[in-house]
Amino acid sequence: MKNQTLKDKLYEIIFESDTPEGKGFDLLLIISILLSVVVVFVDSVQFYNDKYGDILFIMEWVFTIIFTIEYFLRIYCIKRPFLYTKSFFGIIDLLSILPAYISIFLPASRYLSVIRILRVLRIFRILKLILYIGEANLLLDALISSRRKITVFLFSIFTMVTVIGSIMYLIEGEANGFTSIPRSIYWAIVTITTVGYGDISPQTDFGRLFASFAMIIGYATIAVPTGIISAEYSTMKQKFNNIICPDCANEDHEDDANYCKACGSILS
Numbered sequence: 242m243k244n245q246t247l248k249d250k251l252y253e254i255i256f257e258s259d260t261p262e263g264k265g266f267d268l269l270l271i272i273s274i275l276l277s278v279v280v281v282f283v284d285s286v287q288f289y290n291d292k293y294g295d296i297l298f299i300m301e302w303v304f305t306i307i308f309t310i311e312y313f314l315r316i317y318c319i320k321r322p323f324l325y326t327k328s329f330f331g332i333i334d335l336l337s338i339l340p341a342y343i344s345i346f347l348p349a350s351r352y353l354s355v356i357r358i359l360r361v362l363r364i365f366r367i368l369k370l371i372l373y374i375g376e377a378n379l380l381l382d383a384l385i386s387s388r389r390k391i392t393v394f395l396f397s398i399f400t401m402v403t404v405i406g407s408i409m410y411l412i413e414g415e416a417n418g419f420t421s422i423p424r425s426i427y428w429a430i431v432t433i434t435t436v437g438y439g440d441i442s443p444q445t446d447f448g449r450l451f452a453s454f455a456m457i458i459g460y461a462t463i464a465v466p467t468g469i470i471s472a473e474y475s476t477m478k479q480k481f482n483n484i485i486c487p488d489c490a491n492e493d494h495e496d497d498a499n500y501c502k503a504c505g506s507i508l509s
Contacts, residue, residue, distance in 0.1 A: 251318035255311070256490055270311070274337075274360050277304035281354050301351065305341040308357070312338060315490075321504050324489035328503075331490075333359045383473040390469045398462060402429040405455050409443065412451060417444040433459035 257263040277300075283289045284297040312334050316322040325331045337357040344351035384391075406426030413419040418441045419428065428441050432455045443452045485491070486501035486508060501508055 248318045251314055252487065255315055255318060256485055256487075271361050273304060273307060274357050277301065277308075278355055278358050280304065281352055285352060301341065301354070305338055305354075308334075308338050319490055320488040320506075324491065324504050328489070328491060330360075383470050386473045387466075387469045391466055394465055394469065398433070401458070401462075402426055402433060405429040405433070405451075405458075409448065409451060409455075412448045413443055413445060417448070418442075429455060432456060433462060435459050435463070 253260055254262045254266050280297055280300050284294070284301070290297070315325065315331075315334065319325050326335065333356070337354065337360055340350050340353035340356070343353075403426055406429035407422055409428060410419050410422050410425035413425075415421075419425045424441065431438055432452060435456070443449050486504065486506055488506040489501060489504045491501055491503040499508060500506065
């Protein structure tokens with residue numbers, strides 16, 4: 242009974258933001274996340290790394306240990322831990338601590354700890370900014386619903402840049418910097434996406450004419466994925482609730498939902 246009571250209390254503090262303890266925990270967690278990201282930023286500056294490297298190293302591991310304990314407490318106090326670990330926030334929570342442990346073998350990987358900044362997305366729930374949560378969920382749903390169309394679009398783009406790059410390789414040749422088909426495809430991607438680094442460019446009149454054609458195509462193709470996602474976005478219903486499943490911590494529920502869509506548990 243005491244063990245169950247402890248789990249309930251931990252769940253209330255860690256996952257709920259309506260109680261004073263829950264709000265305090267979440268705000269303290271967000272402050273810790275931001276401080277840990279600042280530590281990573283400062284550590285990447287050579288001057289501060291040379292001068293305060295040992296202190297920054299200790300601070301980074303202190304934050305990592307704190308987040309590791311917090312991660313396992315989340316798993317401990319939730320009824321269906323597997324569903325939490327594979328959820329969006331569950332994956333982000335895990336990824337936020339892994340770089341530090343990987344850095345034991347690959348030191349440079351510690352800078353990937355900046356992924357912790359994604360954890361501050363919880364601030365929308367803490368501050369009751371439900372409209373922003375609804376917009377985020379809606380955009381994510383639109384992206385997921387559009388995945389097949391976007392996949393077809395990306396395959397079409399890949400085919401197009403391959404053809405354009407190959408033709409440009411034939412037109413310009415190695416003498417003008419197009420030393421291979423892969424390098425020419427790279428030029429085609431940079432041109433069609435309107436990035437234009439300028440490290441390689443056509444030198445012949447016919448090459449410039451063909452490049453102009455590629456640029457026009459680029460402007461036309463940029464609008465395609467925007468239209469696909471916008472069409473899906475406009476047909477979806479926004480969600481304005483702040484319901485958290487007590488069993489798996491899933492937050493993606495309809496306004497009138499009585500049961501969790503991920504695990505089927507009754508929503509309180």
